[in-house]
Amino acid sequence: MALLDNAEVADEGAPPDALEFIHDLRWDDIPANVRHHAQRSLLDLIGVAGGGRKTVNARIVCDFVSAHCGPGDKGARLLFDGRRVSVPGAAMANAAMIDALDAHDGHRLAKGHAGAVILPSLLAFSTELAPCSGAEFMARFVLGYEIAIRAGITLHASVDEYHSSGAWNALGAAAIGARALGLDSDQTAHALGTAEYYGPRSPMMRCIDFPTMVKDGATSGAHAGVTAALLADSGFTGAPASLIDDQPGAGIWSDLGVTWRMAEQYLKPWPVCRWVQPAIAAAARIRDEIAGRKIDRLVVETFYEAARLTTTHPETSELAQYSLPFPVAAMLVHGKVDAQTVTTGLLDKAVTGLAERVEIEISPSLSAAFPGRRSARLVAVLYSGEVIETPVVEAPGEPETPLSDTDLVNKFIDLMTPLTGQLKAVSIAEMAATLEERESVGPLIEAICEFPEGLS
Structure with missing residues (x-):
């Protein structure tokens, strides 16, 4: 299967524009193969968060947001920790947790990682601010990937310097926030523009040459994207998002809802670059x-x-x-x-x-x-x-040579068991696998935010 040979039309007619796609996409509209990819990525990201929770990187950022990002009236929780913090703070810390262990999914042409920001941002909005059903949660999950990956491909086509993933996955976070908050079209456009403007256009090769905890810019990407949606909800205006509107992206956005970038993700067998x-x-x-x-x-x-x-x-x-x-x-x-x-x-x-x-x-x-x-x-x-x-x-795990579902479950259990114990890990895996059938995402969030027995 070639990288772009996964086009599958959900409904007849012209593809929607980005704003329509963000607000109108439904889980049942998404082709079955793409839904399966989404379920696999969800499980994989939760497992990587569990594996990353014990890292020094994750501990520092979790403690930082707990000390400096209070929850206010409606907050969110830190994964495998339980502390309540602000919505942007939770997105930031949980993104750091996933990015701390380089085992998460990615996209070749975007040259980076959407999921490390998409899931933390989605969880941050879905905990207290905009709770939802399992099917709605998964629809938000997929739309975040579709917006983020296209923004990433567009960015790399428009500039010579190789920027970190936070520069473009911030737009996916903002899109999720716009959907969760029920923003209108103008507000959604401002959220995307603000996310692009505030997103960290970090020089990625600097971290390649000098590897440190800044990693792929996920912490800043999540914070920028979530904050952009919250600001837009309050009337804040942003410059137009050039990664969606401008010529370097011509052809990248025209097949939105037809070609599904979610299905082009690779999943890693090993926790390294x-x-x-x-x-x-x-x-x-x-x-x-x-x-x-x-x-x-x-x-x-x-x-x-x-x-x-x-x-x-x-x-x-x-x-x-x-x-x-x-x-x-x-x-x-x-x-x-x-x-x-x-x-x-x-x-x-x-x-x-x-x-x-x-x-x-x-x-x-x-x-x-x-x-x-x-x-x-x-x-x-x-x-x-x-x-x-x-x-x-x-490497195995490319779209053409995917890891088997059994391989992914085994990876998940291996990452989670030292933190939660095997029985709890299996229970979380089962909840994630059937999430779209559940009336509420709340029980899964509760399960993955509890303070685990393996964390000292």
Whole structure:
């Protein structure tokens, strides 16, 4: 399946414009395959939030919003924590929680992540300010993705610099807020324009070169988008959203409601930057063949952007998640790359020792294929002189090679169990899987906001 070959018409007639789409979309209008993608992303994001909750990054931001963003009359709650804070504060902290563990979904052409902001923003509005049914919650979820991803593709087509995801997923957050608050068309336009204006056009490659807790700008994107909708509800005006209205986006918005960008999402098997995952997949491919044999050096051929992720001895989780040598070595040494690998496993000498022997070469052909394709090839040179090579491979989880539903559930359970225990994790998974059938999203929100037994 090509990236753009998922067009499925829900109803005959011309596609709606963005404002109509935001307010008129219904869960039953969405094609079945897209609804299934939405259910998978919902489960995956909740699991990643659970995995990210114990990180230093999440703790700092949660404590910050608890201290400085009081809930007022109607607030929202922090995931796997329970504290009530303001609606923008909850969106900000819960986005930080998901973004803290780089295991969440993404879109190739948007070159980033919608879900890390879409779900936290949706939860923030749906807790006390605008509670809703499960079907309405899921419709808001999908419309947020559709607006955000298109804004991201438009942004990258209109500027040369590579901006963080917060620059464009803020518009998805604002769209959800406009729907939840019942804004009229003018107010919705102002919300989108304000979200774009206030969204963080952060230079993403700066965080690639210097990995820190700012990550992909999700915290600021969520805060900007949610705040924009709340301000518009009070009469605040914003400049027109150029990412929706202007020429660089011509053709990107004309198929809204026909081509579903939600169905083009990739889902990650490993909690590290997507750019390094092809190299991990290559390592997994030859691990059994080189098990127990001494490796002299490893040569990874990949695209330019991935080649900048060179850390071998990560001192922080962020450095581990934005490293190519470290997770490749972990896959070869342990046969897995999981949340523990990039949090509590940073001092694993067997892994860091092998990471030192990883050489990275830039492939012109693989670089030219980015971002539509992200690929790598691995060459293992053994002390015996034998050379073992892989073909060029991509990471599993792309739209063409999706993770199975079983794989996703197992990933969810693995991420959640250390925090909530397995029985609670299974219960949450079952609630999420049937959410569209439920009269209220409240029980799911309650379940994922309770203070968990595994958090000290």
